[in-house]
Amino acid sequence: MKLSRPVLVTLNIAALLLAFILIWPVIQMMLSSFTTDIDFPPRNFTLNAFGNIVWPSYFLAIRFSLELGLWTTLLLLAICLPAAYVLERRRFPGRSLLSVLIFVPTIFPGVTYVSAIGIYVAIFFPYLRGTFPIVLLGTAMGAIPLVVRALQASFATTDPVYEEAALVMGAHPLQAFVRVTLPIIGPGLITASMIAFTAAAMSFTPAFILGSGQPTAAYYIYREIGKVGFTPSVAVMVLIIQVVVLGIVQAMYFIFRRQFRGLFV
Amino acid sequence: MAVVRVESLVKRYGAVTALKGVDVFIPNGSLTAILGPSGCGKTTLLRCIAGLLLPDEGRIYIGSQEVTRVEPFHRNLGMVFQRPSMFPHMTVYENIAWGLRLRRWQKHEIPRRVREILELVRLKGMEDRRYNQLSGGQAQRVVIARALAPKPDLLLLDEPLSALDAKLRAELLAEIVDIQRETGCTTLLVTHDQSEALTAADNLILMNEGEIVQQGAPLDIYRRPQSVFSANFIGTNNMLPCTVARLDAPGVVLKLEDAPLELVADLPAFPVEIGQPVWACVRADDIDVIPQETAPHYRNVVKICVERAALTGGFVSVEARLEAHPLRIHVSGSARFALLEQSPAFLTVSLAHVTLVPRD
Amino acid sequence: MKLDSLTAEAGEQTLPRLDWRTRWRRWWRAHGATALLISPLLIYMLLVFAVPVIYQLAFAFYSRQLYRGVLWLPVPDFTLTNFVRAFTESEYVDSLAWTLGVALFTSAVSIALALPIAYFLARYKAFGKPFIELSFLLPIFGEIFTLYALAYALTPSGPLNWLLMSLGVIREPLQLIRNPASVIIWMSIPTLSVLLIRGAIAGVDVMYEEAAQTMGANSLQTFWHVTVPLAKKGIMGALLLSVSGGVGAYTLPLVLVGPNNIWLATRIQREVNPFYNYPMASALGVILTAISAALMYLYLRTQEA
Ligand SMILES: Nc1ncnc2c1ncn2[C@@H]1O[C@H](COP(=O)(O)OP(=O)(O)O)[C@@H](O)[C@H]1O
Ligand SMILES: [Mg+2]
Numbered sequence: 001m002k003l004s005r006p007v008l009v010t011l012n013i014a015a016l017l018l019a020f021i022l023i024w025p026v027i028q029m030m031l032s033s034f035t036t037d038i039d040f041p042p043r044n045f046t047l048n049a050f051g052n053i054v055w056p057s058y059f060l061a062i063r064f065s066l067e068l069g070l071w072t073t074l075l076l077l078a079i080c081l082p083a084a085y086v087l088e089r090r091r092f093p094g095r096s097l098l099s100v101l102i103f104v105p106t107i108f109p110g111v112t113y114v115s116a117i118g119i120y121v122a123i124f125f126p127y128l129r130g131t132f133p134i135v136l137l138g139t140a141m142g143a144i145p146l147v148v149r150a151l152q153a154s155f156a157t158t159d160p161v162y163e164e165a166a167l168v169m170g171a172h173p174l175q176a177f178v179r180v181t182l183p184i185i186g187p188g189l190i191t192a193s194m195i196a197f198t199a200a201a202m203s204f205t206p207a208f209i210l211g212s213g214q215p216t217a218a219y220y221i222y223r224e225i226g227k228v229g230f231t232p233s234v235a236v237m238v239l240i241i242q243v244v245v246l247g248i249v250q251a252m253y254f255i256f257r258r259q260f261r262g263l264f265v
Numbered sequence: 266m267a268v269v270r271v272e273s274l275v276k277r278y279g280a281v282t283a284l285k286g287v288d289v290f291i292p293n294g295s296l297t298a299i300l301g302p303s304g305c306g307k308t309t310l311l312r313c314i315a316g317l318l319l320p321d322e323g324r325i326y327i328g329s330q331e332v333t334r335v336e337p338f339h340r341n342l343g344m345v346f347q348r349p350s351m352f353p354h355m356t357v358y359e360n361i362a363w364g365l366r367l368r369r370w371q372k373h374e375i376p377r378r379v380r381e382i383l384e385l386v387r388l389k390g391m392e393d394r395r396y397n398q399l400s401g402g403q404a405q406r407v408v409i410a411r412a413l414a415p416k417p418d419l420l421l422l423d424e425p426l427s428a429l430d431a432k433l434r435a436e437l438l439a440e441i442v443d444i445q446r447e448t449g450c451t452t453l454l455v456t457h458d459q460s461e462a463l464t465a466a467d468n469l470i471l472m473n474e475g476e477i478v479q480q481g482a483p484l485d486i487y488r489r490p491q492s493v494f495s496a497n498f499i500g501t502n503n504m505l506p507c508t509v510a511r512l513d514a515p516g517v518v519l520k521l522e523d524a525p526l527e528l529v530a531d532l533p534a535f536p537v538e539i540g541q542p543v544w545a546c547v548r549a550d551d552i553d554v555i556p557q558e559t560a561p562h563y564r565n566v567v568k569i570c571v572e573r574a575a576l577t578g579g580f581v582s583v584e585a586r587l588e589a590h591p592l593r594i595h596v597s598g599s600a601r602f603a604l605l606e607q608s609p610a611f612l613t614v615s616l617a618h619v620t621l622v623p624r625d
Numbered sequence: 626m627k628l629d630s631l632t633a634e635a636g637e638q639t640l641p642r643l644d645w646r647t648r649w650r651r652w653w654r655a656h657g658a659t660a661l662l663i664s665p666l667l668i669y670m671l672l673v674f675a676v677p678v679i680y681q682l683a684f685a686f687y688s689r690q691l692y693r694g695v696l697w698l699p700v701p702d703f704t705l706t707n708f709v710r711a712f713t714e715s716e717y718v719d720s721l722a723w724t725l726g727v728a729l730f731t732s733a734v735s736i737a738l739a740l741p742i743a744y745f746l747a748r749y750k751a752f753g754k755p756f757i758e759l760s761f762l763l764p765i766f767g768e769i770f771t772l773y774a775l776a777y778a779l780t781p782s783g784p785l786n787w788l789l790m791s792l793g794v795i796r797e798p799l800q801l802i803r804n805p806a807s808v809i810i811w812m813s814i815p816t817l818s819v820l821l822i823r824g825a826i827a828g829v830d831v832m833y834e835e836a837a838q839t840m841g842a843n844s845l846q847t848f849w850h851v852t853v854p855l856a857k858k859g860i861m862g863a864l865l866l867s868v869s870g871g872v873g874a875y876t877l878p879l880v881l882v883g884p885n886n887i888w889l890a891t892r893i894q895r896e897v898n899p900f901y902n903y904p905m906a907s908a909l910g911v912i913l914t915a916i917s918a919a920l921m922y923l924y925l926r927t928q929e930a
Contacts, residue, residue: 001837011745018760019753023756023759023763026771029777038780040782041784079669082663083663090656092656107914107920108873109917112890113674118897119681119903122903137673161346162350165346168337168342169363170368171338173338209897218769218770230780234773238773
């Protein structure tokens with residue numbers, strides 16, 4: 001419908017304002033990273049904050065986050081790719097029930113089943129408490145519905161005719177999957193990997209509740225805030241992990257984009 | 266190249282039975298068309314032959330070998346699908362070459378074969394293009410080339426032209442016929458378009474509701490339909506309810522129902538007896554408008570009253586009534602148009618060619 | 626989809642009875658590959674999700690006992706004590722009521738704010754569109770880091786207090802960190818819901834709005850009586866997401882208020898650590914899950930209509 005100009009201008013300003021409010025914390029954090037204190041308006045720009053970080057232990061946390069991201073991505077692709085393929089391509093009794101069941105975790109607030117896992121492990125496998133596999137399993141669980149959905153969507157938008165054509169041409173099903181299906185769903189595969197990787201590398205709750213030793217970057221920063229409060233050096237840490245994770249995601253996207261040239265155009 | 270035989274094939278999808286005991290024979294080197302309305306099970310039959318579907322009952326032979334349960338990748342077929350299926354992540358060359366590698370062609374033969382086949386489908390010089398750099402017709406030609414390149418025993422075409430526009434369709438169809446003649450590859454063409462089937466095929470299989478209705482040479486099916494479905498599906502056919510009055514060598518004399526009228530027809534392929542109800546089929550194109558005075562020279566001369574006439578394309582389509590029965594006539598040629606203009610309300614026509622199909 | 630599998634099963638039952646070996650072989654031939662491909666995910670979800678959650682449900686009815694004087698272990702008593710405590714003791718009741726109340730209130734506010742903006746973004750080409758869209762997606766990417774960043778904007782010497790003081794609204798800086806108000810404010814700001822509602826509104830044909838206007842409805846009436854009802858499914862989806870996010874809020878209060886906050890999720894975590902009261906934690910977890918499930922059910926109901 002036609003809205004009057006003042007109304008439109010008001011709405012546009014409101015939208016921009018909202019966007020600004022949402023983006024501002026990030027800008028503020030950047031400002032805080034390069035000053036001696038966190039006051040506004042920012043004064044005394046320095047790089048001191050970078051010197052006040054215990055780099056070795058923070059690097060360990062970042063490395064742990066990235067490792068967790070990598071393993072989660074591999075684990076989830078390994079188990080979700082075949083499942084999403086089957087759910088989208090095969091007809092079998094109980095298919096609709098299964099595709100609903102896989103999305104049940106979305107209705108559970110993350111913290112409830114993560115603590116359920118924690119309690120379960122504490123009671124039945126006390127010797128596994130806080131180990132990497134448990135943290136990994138808990139972290140990956142949260143991303144399953146998203147990853148399955150992304151993969152399913154890319155299978156759904158890819159015509160099965162390509163696989164069938166490959167079969168008739170003499171390709172074994174596995175060959176057809178690797179040479180035809182995977183490249184064609186490539187963009188969806190990257191999206192799914194990106195979702196899995198970011199979710200895990202930025203995760204806080206599973207490592208916080210299930211882990212005992214090595215913190216993820218998010219958890220490390222949380223502990224740091226508990227110790228020293230909101231200081232410029234904490235801001236630097238937040239900035240660094242975000243740049244690293246988003247940088248990796250962007251690089252992945254860029255590299256694969258060239259790989260799947262014909263499909264993105 | 267091979268003969269294909271399908272024996273009492275049954276395929277069910279849950280409660281729907283898509284194929285109800287289908288028997289098909291495809292002669293070596295023929296271009297066989299399977300013609301039938303949408304949803305009659307053509308694709309299902311083709312996919313069973315390709316091995317993409319496992320039939321519930323029945324057998325399929327390609328050459329001398331039974332392949333009913335053989336995996337599709339062991340069947341040595343070429344297939345062109347209803348929807349575009351050129352691999353979008355491979356170039357034209359890669360699309361074709363990959364198929365050759367899968368069929369274990371010698372490495373050094375592949376480039377030569379790809380060039381040869383691209384020449385055949387008139388795509389020379391497009392080796393390095395991808396799907397998004399080709400038109401719909403070109404992409405479909407790539408798929409045909411890809412299917413033919415490894416010299417398959419059988420080429421399956423599932424409505425290969427349905428995604429194209431009318432002009433391209435006619436062009437590509439002619440090319441498919443040429444290519445088939447040149448390669449001599451046994452070809453099965455599935456279509457719901459009768460003109461496509463009649464144009465291309467040397468052997469026609471008519472299908473309806475999961476069953477084979479009639480199989481034979483296209484002209485033969487056109488001239489001598491054996492069922493109501495065959496008669497109605499190809500061309501514009503008039504169906505007049507009659508009973509057999511007497512057998513009169515070399516033909517049959519029929520009495521039109523609810524009217525004091527007799528028609529003469531050729532002896533049908535099925536046995537008839539006196540008093541038996543039959544349909545008399547007369548094609549709209551087989552009804553000839555004649556000057557009244559020449560009537561004695563013609564067969565089955567009747568008077569009809571015209572209800573509507575409209576020029577459609579190259580002929581006038583006339584809706585008329587023969588006694589109580591509706592009759593459609595295609596009138597073509599200036600001389601006939603003149604007759605139509607002279608007496609727009611009543612016409613004397615000759616039902617030149619009447620065939621019988623059973624009626625119960 | 627549902628019909629397919631039903632009819633397929635019905636079809637199988639009409640076949641003559643075969644001995645289990647043949648039946649199994651047939652089933653394996655038809656669905657073996659499917660079963661193999663899907664089982665890793667199912668086993669994973671069974672072991673890492675279903676079993677712990679089912680145990681949680683069971684533990685909710687247990688009591689606890691000190692084991693060797695060091696460890697509190699759940700004991701299968703099958704009592705309702707935990708639930709009775711959850712609904713009677715004030716610390717739990719307060720926590721429940723607060724969590725739910727805040728979730729509902731903030732969702733209502735955020736959807737109300739989102740509606741006009743979403744409409745504008747759906748129908749008009751906004752100035753600064755990429756910037757606006759990016760900003761709504763930002764909080765999903767690494768949610769917790771957004772929260773850390775947010776804290777920097779809310780400190781006493783931070784920009785919000787600076788702005789309010791410069792405008793003369795306040796004299797003394799507000800203590801926004803360690804204050805539940807900051808959580809409420811942040812939850813009220815629409816993010817993803819703007820994009821969801823925008824999608825729903827974009828799916829409503831402008832024709833209907835134009836029809837309403839030719840019938841004499843003004844813009845507000847058109848929006849309220851035509852656009853909103855037609856986009857109801859998407860709006861309800863956004864609302865559900867918002868409410869269930871609010872009910873399960875964990876990191877937001879943890880970062881902005883601290884580890885001793887009143888929100889239910891934090892309460893659950895505190896029952897585990899430091900109190901080691903697994904049964905109580907489980908009971909609260911079950912309640913939280915039940916609320917989420919009820920919301921989901923309501924949502925599905927609105928999607929059917
Ligand atoms: N996967 C399927 N599940 C259920 N029914 C199907 C499936 N595929 C086809 N059918 C049904 O089988 C019949 C034949 O389909 P098809 O072979 O595709 O027809 P055609 O190719 O002649 O148009 C149709 O009634 C169709 O609805
Ligand atoms: Mg078809």
